[in-house]
Amino acid sequence: MESKAAHLTLVPPPDRRQSETALAVARGTARLLRSLGFACVSELALPSGRRADLVALNERGEIWIVEIKSSVEDFRADQKWQDYRAHCDRLFFAFTQDLPCEIFPDQTGLIVADAYGAHLHCEAPEHRLPAPTRKLMTIRFGLAAAQRINRLIDPEGYGEI
Template structure:
């Protein structure tokens, strides 16, 4: 985190991702920011599943970005199909050497490295129901605010569920 208001805040390493996945995540987050979206990595959905990145634009549209660092990662992980219920657009973010032809045609594709990402295919829009959007937006706000608070004062959130 490089906000001059909080120069001492540094996000701790996640520990669940490979170096490749972290690079794709960083590039995808940079791409989202350049398009005016803000992203929360490792976002816990109401279903209990964890999206690699959930992002929100100024209008309230929600994107989920599923990171795939290898073909094996893609072929063994099918939980991403459940993410459609929790977003307006679903994307895969993959590295430059990933074979794009194996990704589902009804999802968007970002090709990313640690420095940025490029849009290969726009994700089709499938709008969420209003009640789902409201609940997800509230969950997003609490997750983002809670993470910032935890960085500023880890003791402050003791006993608070995010």
């Protein structure tokens, strides 16, 4: 008799919300963030009700949010990025080398990425979070990461909290 475990996959199916370009930029950006000592969670729901493309947390408790942009049109259509600043110490845009840096706001950092890696084009200014917001974001980050691990380990027993 075959076990059910033999048929489980450890990689969840894509959620189809992002374009192939956005997925590639997110992958390369996550690799950069990990090399800088950050753990990353994608598509994290924020207390404001928005959903951040990438949220990164390091051992010092610093929280960075990275908004992925796959085209000039994608950037121009999206003005919600300003709401993310209230939930992070630094705010970045990540995009392909095909996009001009000049379209992005001065008060954000820039990351140029592809599917295999990324580089920090310019650092984001720091605006330290208040302690209660940092605690809330750290808890959300930890819960989201744990839920994703649990879903991978036991897809049939996964339930929303």
